[in-house]
Amino acid sequence: MRYTVAEIARALEAEAVGDAGAVVTGLAEPAQAGADDLALASSPKYADTLAAGAAQAALLWEGADWQALGLRAAILPKRPRFAMSRLTTMADPGHGFGNGVHPSASVDPTAKLGDDVTIAAGAVIGPEAEIGAGSIIGPLSFVGWQAVLGPNAFLREHVSIGARVRIGANFICNPGVRIGGDGFSFVTPEKSGVENVRETLGEQGDAGGQPWARIASLGAVVIGDDVEIGTNTAIDSGTIRPTQVGNRTKIDNLVHIGHNCIIGEDNLICGQVGLAGSVTVGNFVVMAGQVGVSDNLSIGNNVVLAAACKVMSSVKDGKVMLGYPANEMKTNLDMYKNTKRLPRILRDVAELKKAVLKSDGSD
Known part of the structure; x- marks a missing residue:
């Protein structure tokens, strides 16, 4: 500098x-x-x-x-x-990955590299992959079959981009990120106890133990422009349609985005957030650290999910949520204050009970 x-x-x-x-x-x-x-x-x-x-x-x-x-x-x-x-x-001085294709890199002859692309030591570019102009693929990173990266992508070391994943321009990806792994999707031959629990909120019924059958992930992942992803984050492929991450969304370290999720634009998703499968997230949403969202829920636009809250039902536009299960922040804080008052209230009730019994001559 x-x-x-x-x-x-x-x-x-x-x-x-x-x-x-x-x-x-x-x-x-x-x-x-x-x-x-x-x-x-x-x-x-x-x-x-x-x-x-x-x-x-x-x-x-x-x-x-x-x-x-x-x-x-x-x-x-x-x-x-x-x-x-x-x-x-x-x-920013960069990371010293050099320029051009390193002799130890493996680039399939059917892959397409744009102008001024850097492929660092030990990286692997798979068949029919496309790497946009000005991109940098860091050491020991992997770009799979038919994956597409837009211009100016920057993959740090040990990044894995799975088959058929499509990513827009100006992508930044930190070490250890895994995009396009299979979704955690399994099913039993007959209705399972877990399904009964979801329906009854507590009862497994007569369902016995059964082996789990794997559902393949065919949908890959689609990521928009100007997205950044933090260290050791995983984004699973969709089952039939792709998992999606919208333009300009920023994702922190150790985040898990499950299969079939649709993440909108300009979101901020902080460390250790977990989104179960088929969650839909709007635009301009902030999820603080360790937020968890149950499957098949919708999070509206301009929502703030405060640290460590666990979302068990869909959230409307503009809400600020806190707690487990997540409630509107003001409601949750009122509940917390009331919980702290409980010992005093119980003591007061006990004193009142004594006074009433004494006035009845029942002591």
Whole structure:
């Protein structure tokens, strides 16, 4: 990284003040910043630690008194955290996967590679696969038969893209992701105890133990543009139709998306979320860590599912949910407060019972 303050400010559409020609060669937190670093002090609480470092330039906030902070130059964006998105991209040195096709990579002769594609060491590109222009396939990654990746895909190391999976442009995939594995779909010859439990909410009936028969997954996975997937996440193929993930959705680490799920656009799905089969999710949904959603449910648009809530019924547009089973957050918090009051209420009831018995002369 080597940019002037003016160049960075222009890229961030922010104001540059002071010596805009000053050159920065790295990013750093304020207290650890060296003389050539751009210190990231996006709020007053971070700026308080500037004096502990040696930075002469800093990313601050709109209207900040940069001179009082003893700086030579500063960048003043309207929304500092949003500016971090473009700034960190500018500073990203990459992962050293090289350029072109590594000699140890295996590329099937029927595969199609776009211009400027990098295939790193040990990667495997299967028959009739298509890799879009500018894409990078990391070491030991696998792209299966007839899979299609759009332009500028970036697969980190040990990523697996199964047969017939189709992915749009600007895909980012972190290590260990598995896309296009078979769905967890099994059935018994006769009606099972589990099916009875679902119907009766508790009774298995007369159903005995039976072997499980596998249902094959024919539907693969379809992923839109500008999607990012975190480390060790798994997305299962659909049974007949494909599992789908919409444009610009961001998925964190250790997420499981079951077969036949349909995930809309611009969603944020955090770590350890689990979606059972055939869940439908709208647009602009946020699922916090460890959320679980039961199968065949619908989650509306603009929904927030708070951390660790377990969704047992469909959720309408705009709802904020919490708890197990998930309720609207206000209702859940009221229930929690009332639960904490129970010991006191029980004590009060016991005292009232004593008073009533005593007044009846029944003591």
